[in-house]
Ligand code: IMP
C-alpha cells in the first residue's frame with residue numbers, strides 16, 4: 001500500500017496538530033450553543049473521530065452517507081444519499097464535516113438537503129480544501145489544509161474503497177488512477 005503513494009502530504013502528527021487548532025476554534029465559536037455535527041461518511045470517519053474528541057462541548061452526532069465518486073478518481077457529477085431519512089436539524093446549530101472539498105457538488109447537495117429542515121445555523125468544516133475552481137459554490141467555514149489539485153488518499157480518503165486506513169494523507173501515484181470512460 002505504501003508503495004502506491006507518490007508523496008506524503010500530512011503525516012499523523014501534522015494532522016493531529018492541525019485538528020487541535022480547529023477544535024479550539026470550533027469550541028470558542030460554539031461555546032454557548034449545542035452543536036449538531038453531521039459528518040459525511042465514509043471519508044470523514046477518522047477526521048470526525050479525532051476532531052470531536054478534542055471538542056469539550058455538549059454535542060449531538062448524526063451521520064450522513066453519500067456517494068459521489070462511484071469509486072473513480074473523477075467526479076461523476078451525481079450525488080447519491082444512501083439513507084432514506086436525512087437528519088432532522090430543525091432549530092439546531094449544524095456543523096457539516098467532510099474529508100475534502102473538490103468540485104463542491106457533495107457539500108452543495110448536503111447543504112441543500114439539510115437547509116430543507118430549517119436549522120438555526122449551518123456551517124461547513126473540511127479537512128482538505130482543493131485549490132481549484134468549484135463546479136458549485138461552497139465556501140467552508142473551517143479548513144484543515146489547502147492542497148493542490150492532486151488525488152489524495154489515506155486517513156479516511158479512498159481510491160476505489162482502498163487506502164482509508166493509511167495513518168497519513170498522501171498523493172496517489174498517477175498511473176494507478178483509472179481514467180474514466182468518456
Ligand atoms: P466534491 O463533491 O467534488 O466536492 O467531492 C467531494 C467528495 O469526493 C469527497 O467527500 C471525497 O469523498 C471525494 N474526493 C474528492 N477528491 C478526492 C481525493 O483527492 N481523494 C479521495 N476522495 C476525493
Ligand code: MG
Pocket residue numbers: 040041042043044099100
Ligand atoms: Mg467523501
